[in-house]
Amino acid sequence: MMRTRPLKVALLGCGVVGSEVTRIITTQADDLAARIGAPIELAGIAVRRPNRVREGVPADLLTTDAMALVKRGDLDVVVEVIGGIEPVRTLITTAFEHGASVVSANKALLAADGASLHAKAVEHGVDLYYEAAVAGAIPLIRPLRESLAGDKVNRVLGIVNGTTNFILDKMDSTGAGYSEALDEATALGYAEADPTADVEGFDAAAKAAILAGIAFHTRVTIDDVHREGITEVTAADIASARKMGCLVKMLAICERSADGRSVTARVHPAMIPLSHPLASVREAYNAVFVEAEAAGRLMFYGPGAGGAPTASAVLGDLVAACRNKLAATTGAGESAYTQLPVSPMGDVVTRYHISLDVADKPGVLAQVATVFAEHDVSIDTVRQQGKDGEASLVVVTHRAPDAALSATVSSLRKLDTVRGVASIMRVEGE
Amino acid sequence: MMRTRPLKVALLGCGVVGSEVTRIITTQADDLAARIGAPIELAGIAVRRPNRVREGVPADLLTTDAMALVKRGDLDVVVEVIGGIEPVRTLITTAFEHGASVVSANKALLAADGASLHAKAVEHGVDLYYEAAVAGAIPLIRPLRESLAGDKVNRVLGIVNGTTNFILDKMDSTGAGYSEALDEATALGYAEADPTADVEGFDAAAKAAILAGIAFHTRVTIDDVHREGITEVTAADIASARKMGCLVKMLAICERSADGRSVTARVHPAMIPLSHPLASVREAYNAVFVEAEAAGRLMFYGPGAGGAPTASAVLGDLVAACRNKLAATTGAGESAYTQLPVSPMGDVVTRYHISLDVADKPGVLAQVATVFAEHDVSIDTVRQQGKDGEASLVVVTHRAPDAALSATVSSLRKLDTVRGVASIMRVEGE
Numbered sequence: 001m002m003r004t005r006p007l008k009v010a011l012l013g014c015g016v017v018g019s020e021v022t023r024i025i026t027t028q029a030d031d032l033a034a035r036i037g038a039p040i041e042l043a044g045i046a047v048r049r050p051n052r053v054r055e056g057v058p059a060d061l062l063t064t065d066a067m068a069l070v071k072r073g074d075l076d077v078v079v080e081v082i083g084g085i086e087p088v089r090t091l092i093t094t095a096f097e098h099g100a101s102v103v104s105a106n107k108a109l110l111a112a113d114g115a116s117l118h119a120k121a122v123e124h125g126v127d128l129y130y131e132a133a134v135a136g137a138i139p140l141i142r143p144l145r146e147s148l149a150g151d152k153v154n155r156v157l158g159i160v161n162g163t164t165n166f167i168l169d170k171m172d173s174t175g176a177g178y179s180e181a182l183d184e185a186t187a188l189g190y191a192e193a194d195p196t197a198d199v200e201g202f203d204a205a206a207k208a209a210i211l212a213g214i215a216f217h218t219r220v221t222i223d224d225v226h227r228e229g230i231t232e233v234t235a236a237d238i239a240s241a242r243k244m245g246c247l248v249k250m251l252a253i254c255e256r257s258a259d260g261r262s263v264t265a266r267v268h269p270a271m272i273p274l275s276h277p278l279a280s281v282r283e284a285y286n287a288v289f290v291e292a293e294a295a296g297r298l299m300f301y302g303p304g305a306g307g308a309p310t311a312s313a314v315l316g317d318l319v320a321a322c323r324n325k326l327a328a329t330t331g332a333g334e335s336a337y338t339q340l341p342v343s344p345m346g347d348v349v350t351r352y353h354i355s356l357d358v359a360d361k362p363g364v365l366a367q368v369a370t371v372f373a374e375h376d377v378s379i380d381t382v383r384q385q386g387k388d389g390e391a392s393l394v395v396v397t398h399r400a401p402d403a404a405l406s407a408t409v410s411s412l413r414k415l416d417t418v419r420g421v422a423s424i425m426r427v428e429g430e
Numbered sequence: 431m432m433r434t435r436p437l438k439v440a441l442l443g444c445g446v447v448g449s450e451v452t453r454i455i456t457t458q459a460d461d462l463a464a465r466i467g468a469p470i471e472l473a474g475i476a477v478r479r480p481n482r483v484r485e486g487v488p489a490d491l492l493t494t495d496a497m498a499l500v501k502r503g504d505l506d507v508v509v510e511v512i513g514g515i516e517p518v519r520t521l522i523t524t525a526f527e528h529g530a531s532v533v534s535a536n537k538a539l540l541a542a543d544g545a546s547l548h549a550k551a552v553e554h555g556v557d558l559y560y561e562a563a564v565a566g567a568i569p570l571i572r573p574l575r576e577s578l579a580g581d582k583v584n585r586v587l588g589i590v591n592g593t594t595n596f597i598l599d600k601m602d603s604t605g606a607g608y609s610e611a612l613d614e615a616t617a618l619g620y621a622e623a624d625p626t627a628d629v630e631g632f633d634a635a636a637k638a639a640i641l642a643g644i645a646f647h648t649r650v651t652i653d654d655v656h657r658e659g660i661t662e663v664t665a666a667d668i669a670s671a672r673k674m675g676c677l678v679k680m681l682a683i684c685e686r687s688a689d690g691r692s693v694t695a696r697v698h699p700a701m702i703p704l705s706h707p708l709a710s711v712r713e714a715y716n717a718v719f720v721e722a723e724a725a726g727r728l729m730f731y732g733p734g735a736g737g738a739p740t741a742s743a744v745l746g747d748l749v750a751a752c753r754n755k756l757a758a759t760t761g762a763g764e765s766a767y768t769q770l771p772v773s774p775m776g777d778v779v780t781r782y783h784i785s786l787d788v789a790d791k792p793g794v795l796a797q798v799a800t801v802f803a804e805h806d807v808s809i810d811t812v813r814q815q816g817k818d819g820e821a822s823l824v825v826v827t828h829r830a831p832d833a834a835l836s837a838t839v840s841s842l843r844k845l846d847t848v849r850g851v852a853s854i855m856r857v858e859g860e
Contacts, residue, residue: 300730
């Protein structure tokens with residue numbers, strides 16, 4: 001079965017992930033050839049700085065002209081590990097136009113413009129794979145797209161950003177505040193010098209968009225995803241969560257609405273019960289919990305980032321793309337036939353944990369409870385703590401629409417007896 | 431893209447899983463057609479008792495002549511959910527010969543004779559898929575075969591039998607003995623009237639054989655798998671595990687040897703640390719932990735049995751097989767190129783927890799320690815408890831070959847001061 005002609009593969013980008021991909025292609029060449037049915041030939045590696053030392057990367061393959069590389073016309077697969085929107089979008093579409101399948105780890109591009117890329121791939125009869133774009137090494141896109149292709153997914157609940165999970169886990173295990181935990185994450189290399197993309201939820205929102213589109217067979221872009229970061233999570237929130245038997249986790253949540261006619265996608269910190277499988281996900285690990293009608297509750301767990309784990313996902317896609325090239329076929333592509341619209345955050349129905357600073361005098365609870373009732377938000381439990389004329393009131397609600405909760409909070413702020421709303425956090429996974 | 435001709439699918443068996451498969455094919459017809467690119471037409475359902483009432487199953491499709499059904503010659507895919515070796519093997523090979531791909535949930539057959547079935551499928555240019563054969567709804571075979579196709583798996587450690595996990599979990603949470611926990615499992619429908627296949631490890635051994643073959647790109651049959659059941663696990667073992675910060679779990683363990691030249695596969699009860707992700711798998715849930723060189727530590731978790739979860743896995747395979755039929759191609763099949771041999775249990779290297787009943791007099795520990803040293807089995811910790819002239823000695827070893835441990839235990843039994851070996855249990859997952 002072994003075909004003599006090798007499969008020509010080009011690499012765009014050779015940073016942490018690209019170097020690891022190159023290393024595996026080189027050192028595991030025999031295994032990859034046996035699994036594909038033909039050897040891989042590295043045809044070129046596009047980099048910005050060709051003179052940088054890259055151990056194990058053949059220097060003669062380096063080029064700064066990525067466009068010329070993807071235009072060669074003899075490539076079977078292009079692996080893109082540069083990241084960002086442009087020039088990558090143009091490079092990928094040019095690769096398609098020249099007959100190459102593409103394996104990408106680019107969550108930002110897929111979340112912004114996946115639909116048009118998929119259409120281009122179909123137009124040119126090639127594959128577009130991107131397992132590495134969500135949750136690093138964890139097989140997730142292929143299981144959702146293929147293993148669950150005969151099932152109906154109703155909810156995806158995931159810890160898809162290792163940096164924020166590390167920070168929240170540190171806050172939980174040490175009692176540290178946000179800044180202190182962020183400093184530790186930075187020192188250990190879990191957070192970048194500018195942590196905005198992680199801590200403000202942009203990274204998780206891109207992944208949520210990709211997961212929602214695949215899970216519900218529709219199209220969701222990052223602009224459709226409601227996004228809140230973790231910068232305002234306090235040690236008090238974490239302690240309050242513990243009192244409820246919960247942990248605070250940064251979650252990406254994609255849900256089908258109760259009537260099945262729309263979907264929602266959001267990322268925000270939330271409390272989840274300690275008994276939930278996601279609660280045991282510590283440090284920088286990722287995990288994604290999937291609820292499907294027939295399958296029930298599934299969870300996928302593993303390292304969500306890093307050179308080698310991301311390379312593992314890229315290589316899996318590369319083997320698939322190469323096999324398809326050999327068989328002159330393509331794999332399962334985009335499935336967006338449901339065309340389900342994405343509802344706004346106000347339509348999301350969930351539970352809330354609200355912490356209020358209130359005057360410590362009689363009648364405050366009655367006033368607060370009246371405001372909740374006026375907005376049809378039903379209260380599950382209330383905890384009152386008072387000292388020195390000041391008090392805090394922690395209210396946990398039953399399930400209510402996000403819009404109703406927002407309106408409730410606006411009204412609460414107008415009460416003379418409410419001195420401030422210390423925190424609002426959703427309660428998920430019950 | 432929608433082709434007019436429907437894909438003809440026949441079902442062999444219509445019990446708990448088959449009824450659920452039929453229900454989904456019927457009620458989710460539009461979704462399945464959109465995902466496949468053509469509608470599914472149920473061409474026939476072979477059953478033993480056609481007069482049994484099966485809600486939602488079209489009576490005119492039922493036949494008792496399974497062989498005639500698979501010989502029709504116009505079938506695209508045959509779904510086999512009968513189980514057992516014969517007549518199923520003959521039915522499946524006949525289906526291949528008549529051009530049909532096969533989706534099977536049959537772990538016993540795949541573990542006994544997967545290689546020849548795969549060869550037959552290749553010979554006739556059709557697919558053989560069996561995601562449902564291992565760990566029910568959990569996507570596992572496709573992730574191992576495809577997502578990790580560019581990685582090197584070194585170890586698979588799984589809870590793949592829900593019945594035994596339920597029993598051990600009950601023993602742990604209630605302090606019950608084995609018989610009492612088994613009775614509860616039977617009453618709740620988690621154990622069959624004859625629980626032998628589950629509690630003696632035959633079911634888990636079949637799954638271990640399948641997983642080992644796929645993970646290491648070689649061939650492993652159920653006869654290669656070392657098998658010990660849970661019938662001798664006592665409440666004392668569970669309590670002793672807890673003292674070490676461990677739980678007792680029934681594990682399927684597939685490992686590549688340190689030199690990479692052979693593999694081992696085994697199922698037996700073992701102690702694992704409470705901090706291990708598998709420790710949080712309660713009740714009848716399944717989970718499989720995979721260690722790969724680039725990916726690191728992955729875990730897949732979900733319901734391991736039941737009609738609907740198993741049907742979810744069958745339907746995922748059915749969609750894949752139908753897509754391939756439409757594209758006139760086949761998916762990734764067997765990969766057994768490494769031809770790694772399976773080493774015997776004696777070559778397995780792991781840690782041991784040994785509980786001895788000994789005479790409560792001076793010098794016993796020295797005698798026992800000498801026996802361990804003579805067999806080159808290094809002791810990690812010893813715990814001594816004595817009362818009324820009798821004592822127990824709990825020894826936990828460092829890593830040692832299984833053969834050395836067996837020889838040690840034989841020698842210990844010959845000591846006058848050792849009244850009995852109360853239990854031997856391996857310690858895994860560290």
